Amino acid sequence: MSAPTVDVPDSPAELTRSPSLGEYFRGYVDRVRGGDIGSLPAVFGLIVLVIVFSILRPVFFSAGNFANLLTQGAPITVIAMGLVFVLLLGEIDLSAGFTSGVCAAVLATALVDWGWSWPLAVLAALLVGLLIGTAMGSLVARIGIPSFVVTLAAFLAFQGTVLLIIGEGGNVPIRDEVILAIENRNLPPLWGWVLWAVSIGGYAAVVLMRAQRRRAKGLSAEPMAVLAAKVGGLAVLTGIAVYVLNLERSRNALVISLKGIPWVVTIILVLLVVLSFVLGRTAYGRHVYATGGNTEAARRAGIKVASIRTSVFMVCSTMAAIGGIIAASRANSVDPNAGGSNTLLYAVGAAVIGGTSLFGGKGKVRDAIIGGAVIAVIDNGMGLLGYSAGIKFIVTGLVLLIAASVDALSRKRAHATGRA
Amino acid sequence: MTANATENAAPILQLRGINKSFGPVHVLKQVNFAAYPGQVSALVGDNGAGKSTLIKCIGGIHPIDSGEFLFEGKQVTVHGPRDASALGIEIVYQDLALCDNLDVVQNMFLGREQTTSIVLDEASMEERAGKTLKSLSVRTLRSTRQLVASLSGGQRQTVAIAKAVLWNSKVVILDEPTAALGVAQTEQVLALVRRLADQGLAVVLISHNLVDVFQVADRIAALYLGQLAAEVKTKDVRQPQIVELITTGRTEGVESELPAGVDEGVTA
Numbered sequence: 001m002s003a004p005t006v007d008v009p010d011s012p013a014e015l016t017r018s019p020s021l022g023e024y025f026r027g028y029v030d031r032v033r034g035g036d037i038g039s040l041p042a043v044f045g046l047i048v049l050v051i052v053f054s055i056l057r058p059v060f061f062s063a064g065n066f067a068n069l070l071t072q073g074a075p076i077t078v079i080a081m082g083l084v085f086v087l088l089l090g091e092i093d094l095s096a097g098f099t100s101g102v103c104a105a106v107l108a109t110a111l112v113d114w115g116w117s118w119p120l121a122v123l124a125a126l127l128v129g130l131l132i133g134t135a136m137g138s139l140v141a142r143i144g145i146p147s148f149v150v151t152l153a154a155f156l157a158f159q160g161t162v163l164l165i166i167g168e169g170g171n172v173p174i175r176d177e178v179i180l181a182i183e184n185r186n187l188p189p190l191w192g193w194v195l196w197a198v199s200i201g202g203y204a205a206v207v208l209m210r211a212q213r214r215r216a217k218g219l220s221a222e223p224m225a226v227l228a229a230k231v232g233g234l235a236v237l238t239g240i241a242v243y244v245l246n247l248e249r250s251r252n253a254l255v256i257s258l259k260g261i262p263w264v265v266t267i268i269l270v271l272l273v274v275l276s277f278v279l280g281r282t283a284y285g286r287h288v289y290a291t292g293g294n295t296e297a298a299r300r301a302g303i304k305v306a307s308i309r310t311s312v313f314m315v316c317s318t319m320a321a322i323g324g325i326i327a328a329s330r331a332n333s334v335d336p337n338a339g340g341s342n343t344l345l346y347a348v349g350a351a352v353i354g355g356t357s358l359f360g361g362k363g364k365v366r367d368a369i370i371g372g373a374v375i376a377v378i379d380n381g382m383g384l385l386g387y388s389a390g391i392k393f394i395v396t397g398l399v400l401l402i403a404a405s406v407d408a409l410s411r412k413r414a415h416a417t418g419r420a
Numbered sequence: 421m422t423a424n425a426t427e428n429a430a431p432i433l434q435l436r437g438i439n440k441s442f443g444p445v446h447v448l449k450q451v452n453f454a455a456y457p458g459q460v461s462a463l464v465g466d467n468g469a470g471k472s473t474l475i476k477c478i479g480g481i482h483p484i485d486s487g488e489f490l491f492e493g494k495q496v497t498v499h500g501p502r503d504a505s506a507l508g509i510e511i512v513y514q515d516l517a518l519c520d521n522l523d524v525v526q527n528m529f530l531g532r533e534q535t536t537s538i539v540l541d542e543a544s545m546e547e548r549a550g551k552t553l554k555s556l557s558v559r560t561l562r563s564t565r566q567l568v569a570s571l572s573g574g575q576r577q578t579v580a581i582a583k584a585v586l587w588n589s590k591v592v593i594l595d596e597p598t599a600a601l602g603v604a605q606t607e608q609v610l611a612l613v614r615r616l617a618d619q620g621l622a623v624v625l626i627s628h629n630l631v632d633v634f635q636v637a638d639r640i641a642a643l644y645l646g647q648l649a650a651e652v653k654t655k656d657v658r659q660p661q662i663v664e665l666i667t668t669g670r671t672e673g674v675e676s677e678l679p680a681g682v683d684e685g686v687t688a
Contacts, residue, residue: 217546281540290519301532
């Protein structure tokens with residue numbers, strides 16, 4: 001019996017042949033046009049924003065402001081990285097902001113009132129985050145309350161919790177050197193280059209070994225030129241960043257020297273590598289995507305859907321705790337509004353602007369960083385231009401709306417071209 | 421049809437006197453059913469005849485109330501889908517259960533990913549998926565790394581079937597595999613169904629489309645109101661007889677397995 005070949009009359013060998021450089025790029029353009037755009041609009045928007053602000057206000061494009069941007073955007077970026085996990089299941093965590101506040105308050109209380117050492121205080125804050133996530137995740141996954149409601153309730157309750165821990169009108173100052181260093185101290189310049197070399201070397205090794213392994217098995221692999229361009233491009237871009245951050249940015253270098261990569265950048269880098277590995281390279285991560293894409297299919301494949309659902313809230317709240325610690329370091333204190341006002345909205349905005357779909361199943365941890373950068377740039381740039389907070393909120397809201405529209409439109413387009 | 425060699429082989433899967441009730445509703449009554457290696461056994465019947473319940477009993481989703489469940493001649497009990505998979509029984513449901521946001525390889529290995537320590541072994545999975553697809557002579561996929569969302573209905577069905585045979589399964593049950601497909605794609609899938617049987621698998625095909633059934637099936641079991649009306653070899657019957665079996669439970673020239681008086685519900 002002959003096999004009818006109706007759709008694409010390719011030979012089976014086509015399945016595993018390595019693409020040429022041209023084919024690779026055509027494939028990429030096809031994917032983008034088909035609606036698989038990822039964080040492309042956010043990267044594009046980021047470049048445009050940076051150019052516009054640099055022209056309007058040259059001080060925006062200075063080493064000092066670059067470091068500022070990174071430390072400013074760090075807390076919401078970290079929270080957004082955790083939110084990506086929740087959004088991947090099509091769920092939402094509205095309480096992430098105040099979870100970070102509660103954890104920061106626990107940190108401050110442990111450090112100041114109980115006199116704990118910083119590792120213990122940090123551990124306590126992380127554990128509280130983990131517990132909060134476990135509780136909310138269980139309510140969503142086991143009892144079946146919509147995450148919107150569970151986390152909305154938590155949002156209200158945690159706002160009260162922070163208020164009770166810190167006290168109305170209170171303010172707990174943080175004096176622990178290590179905690180303060182996260183947002184206020186920098187790596188020695190040489191360490192910065194070492195970190196850069198190790199990161200790029202590690203990335204190159206991983207990428208090359210993967211390609212090698214695929215070739216050895218006779219599978220299609222990305223063309224060497226593409227791999228080289230990826231590694232080289234990353235090396236140049238991050239190299240420029242390291243160079244700029246290693247410039248002296250103190251106005252009076254004799255009084256106090258200010259140069260090097262802020263410590264918080266290394267924390268975000270480590271979190272990025274670890275979380276990306278978990279989502280992209282482990283069975284757990286695969287199950288998160290599967291559950292977000294088609295819960296029923298995941299269930300039938302034997303995946304414990306309820307456990308996956310609980311776990312993403314655990315990841316999210318723990319990341320919120322880390323965000324809270326970073327925010328406390330930045331503010332040098334914890335006040336009753338810690339994690340309040342726009343923290344959560346900026347964090348969700350960062351994840352979505354970066355290209356994480358609100359419909360679930362699509363998104364990467366790095367999206368949160370790109371989206372966080374967009375928000376930090378808007379906030380910082382418009383501040384430098386002298387706009388009021390009111391205008392900043394409106395513009396950020398509009399950008400989020402644009403990002404959500406891009407998500408919805410690309411989804412529509414993906415459906416039209418059958419890429420969902 | 422190249423089933424002659426195995427025509428008289430022993431059934432790999434045999435159900436005897438299966439009963440299943442949901443509360444007061446007696447859905448399956450003393451049903452006998454068998455699947456033979458190297459053959460396509462079609463299961464036909466009107467809506468509500470009990471086809472879905474029967475395959476869900478085989479797949480371990482519903483426990484049977486009474487009756488014998490023999491696999492490779494030995495009595496077994498199937499308590500859940502995992503038991504069925506462990507025996508080598510895979511069911512491809514009508515809605516396929518594929519994740520649109522994952523690619524072909526990721527879907528085929530979903531829930532049973534291969535890993536080296538904790539890292540997913542993508543290269544090995546892709547290699548094995550490619551081999552399985554090649555062994556099924558699948559020529560319609562551009563790449564095993566395509567997202568399932570970008571596949572046509574026939575291609576999706578192909579992926580779902582390949583997923584089922586990836587695990588050295590012995591019995592593959594296909595629930596309405598051609599229901600949502602166009603003419604050309606139906607041909608493709610039926611050809612694939614035939615190839616599965618020719619490779620020695622026992623294939624159970626559930627279909628409403630008797631043209632499809634007569635094209636690929638070696639034997640046909642007709643269910644009527646929760647009972648087996650008849651199990652016949654395809655070459656011994658003609659399509660109108662099967663239609664009669666489906667609608668009335670009896671037909672001329674085929675010995676009915678129904679006890680007398682079972683069709684009163686229809687004639688009344």
